[in-house]
Each structure stands twice: as structure tokens, then as C-alpha cells.
Amino acid sequence: MTVKKILSPANEFLKKAAKLKQKKYRDEFGLFVTEGERSCREAAESGFVVDCIVMTERFFESHEGEFAGFNRIVTTNKLFMTLCDTKTPQGVLAVVKVPEERELTGNRYIYCDGIQDPGNAGTMIRSADAFGFSGVIFSAGSVDVFSPKVIRASMGSVFHIELKTLAGAEFLEQAKQGGYFITASALHGKSVDIHNMTVLKKQIFVIGNEGNGVSKEILKQSDEIVHIPMSGAAESLNAGVAASILMFEVSKHE
Template structure:
């Protein structure tokens, strides 16, 4: 394989994409790192602009690389790669990927199961929620204004490639969108520590949106005051609450269980 030379402009592009949210949004590009994530991107319908390999990565694979298709591939020194990488122990492969534009209307189709996020701030939680929603067969994710940037490198890394499997619409007016979905027949299920109803007693088999709130404050009062079904996960030990990504997994797999029982594959 013949490698191209990475220009100073491309090096600066990578640095800015890793560190600057506004730059990512303006350019419509984001960075992924790791072989698995790169392969997921190439096999998806996302556009991969180019791939960067370290010379150590090239030596490791001896010129026999997993299929990169017609994507441009650049090789740089291991030392330079480390200065660009956002990880402590980089694998030696990263890619620049173009964002996709998803419309909220896409969520109105069929018997959807949508995850709505209100003020999720932690990149690890956001990435894990996306990965969990993918695993549980959710239709997509709605991330309200105030959530962490979905294309933050730490979020992307935590998704383990699931960012390429389901639509994520971010920076939306979540209350307004939930009202729209409710008018179109969706059940709105809101997680709340103050709820009296267990999540096990809710019905998730019809079109449903499950709302999860911020790590510190939970779902906002504005959304809690909307017509909805409020549920909680019972706590049997001394912990005051569950991590939001864990809570998401519990509810989504209950929803998946009910749906598989009613609509087996």
C-alpha cells in the first residue's frame, strides 16, 4: 500500500477536531480512534474522509491491513501520532469522519423505542448510553440542549462503534420534541426518583420515548411537569441512586424483553 504524506493543515485539522466542539460543528467532521471503530465507520454509510496510521501500526500489520476501500491513508511517526491522539495508549490508527444529519421526523416511523436525554454531561455516560441503546434495539436517541457533545472524542470512544448504528439527534428543544411525539401517539416514560411506579409495571410495547435526566439533577422540572408516565428503579441497598447509563440499560432491556415477547423475531 502506498501512503500519502500528512500536511501541516491536516495535522492542525485533527488537533482542532479533537479539542474544539465548535470547530467540529463548523466543519461537520469528527475524529475516531482505534481499528474497530475505523472498521465500523468504513462498513457504515458514514463518509470517511481519510485514515492516519502510525509507522508502528504499519509494522505490526506488515502491510496487510483490513479493507480500507478507496479511503486515502496517511502514515506518520509513532511520536507524532501520540501527540495527536486523545488516548493514553493509542493503537496507531485514527480517521476523520463526516457527520450525518438526522431529522427528528425519522423517529416518528413504526413502533419506535426512543431514548431521550436531558442534560447528560459525562462523556462516558453518553457513549455508554448510545452503545446500550444500540444493543437493546432502540430506534434512536434524542439529546437535548445542554447535553455533552455527541462527537466529543471520549463519547465516540465509549460508544465502541455504536455511533454508526443508530441515529442521534442532538441540541434539540427536548420539551417541544417530546410534546410533538406525544401528539403523534408516543407514550412518554420519564425516569424519576420521586415516582411511585416501578419501571417493571410500565408497558413499553407501543411507540415509546424513555427520558433520562442529568447525573446530578435528574430530569428537569419542565419535563417532569409534562403529561407522562413516571417510573423509578427500586433500590434495595443503601445507594441513593444508580448511574444514569446503568439505569438506561435496565429500562431498555425491560422494554426489549416486553417487545420480544409480543413481537418475536
């Protein structure tokens, strides 16, 4: 694989890579950026297609043997900073191709119904990876799963599990027809304590929007509605925390 040095701010590749901080260009080019040595290594060892690894001159000098199996671009620290979303980058990032989406092939998934916060989204991806879930599904209107903040919050787990985006009520109906049991997490009159919830081999667990919860349409589609019992004064839990508690409870049934 090649090592190419780029020192000009007019370079077309660098200008293209800098645009990947914006969703419209991630969609247009089918690429996203992941920053940091650990995350780049996760990308390199995953099934994702790494377009190239970009390094500062200083990082390359001290890590010349790393990522040798990939095309590498070496540039100045100043130009490297134009590609970064973080304020104190480690001097290395990967430009990665957005994977093609497939039909569901796993057993258990989290479905994010209008989740807006990147931290919550990344936490759910990380917890799904930790608790053995097959993947995380994002509805239309949810945060972009390949945004820099979601990638960082997932701590590399974005490269380990299935991800699906722009899924709606029709998707869930098709999933039901495919044998998936739909469980929604919501404070509802007919909801079941999660300690008593139904846990099956093929199941999708729905977590609702931070402010509005699970949509009425999806609640009607759900086979079961569950809630997390709370003894304190808080009215609700952070969406990422609630999803993690739910996934931990499900993992106890293995």
C-alpha cells in the first residue's frame, strides 16, 4: 500500500475529507471519519472498508510501521486539524466507507425511535456490543449514526455490530412478519416490569425519543410494553441509560 505526503491546503482529497464533518457530504460521498489510534485500529480490524489512514508528520515518524496494510496519507498538523472534529486529536484518523445495509440476520436488536442525542446513540451502540445484541436500528429522524460524536461515544463498537438507518413503522411490521417480537420501553398503563418481560430468541426492543418517548404508532405495533421500576424521585431515565439497563436485564436470560 502507498504512503503519500500532502502539504498543500488546495489538495482535493483533503478538502473532500474536511467536508465529512457534515452529514450531507457523508451521504453524498458514502464516507465517514473516525479519529484516534484505537478507533482507527478497530476500523482496520473490522469488516468495514477503510479508504485511507491520514496521519500527521509527527505521528507517522513515531508509528511508521502501523497501518502498513492501508493507503496512508501524511500531512502537516495544521492541515490535519482541518479534518478533525475533536480539539485535541491524536494525530491519526481513518476515512471509512459507509457499509451497505442488509436485511436483519441476527436475533436481538435495539430500535431507536427518534433518538436525537449523539451521546445516547453511541452509548446504545456500545452497550449493544457489550451485552451481545446483534445491532442497533435507527428510525428516520434519529441522529446520524456516522457523525463524529456518535462514533466517539460508541468507543469503537460501531465497527462490531450491525447498524441500520432510516427504518420506520413499515420496517417494524416487516420484522414482525419475519418472526421478531417487538418490545417497547415506555411508562404506560399496561406496561410490564422489565423483570417480568418476555424474552425470546428473535426480538427488537424499542427506545423512544428523549423528550417524547416511543411514538403512538410504534406502541400500537408492539407485542409488549415494558418499564424500568424506579424507587427515587426522578420521573425518567436518560435514554442511553434506560437502553443499557434493558439490555443488561435481557442478557441475564442467556
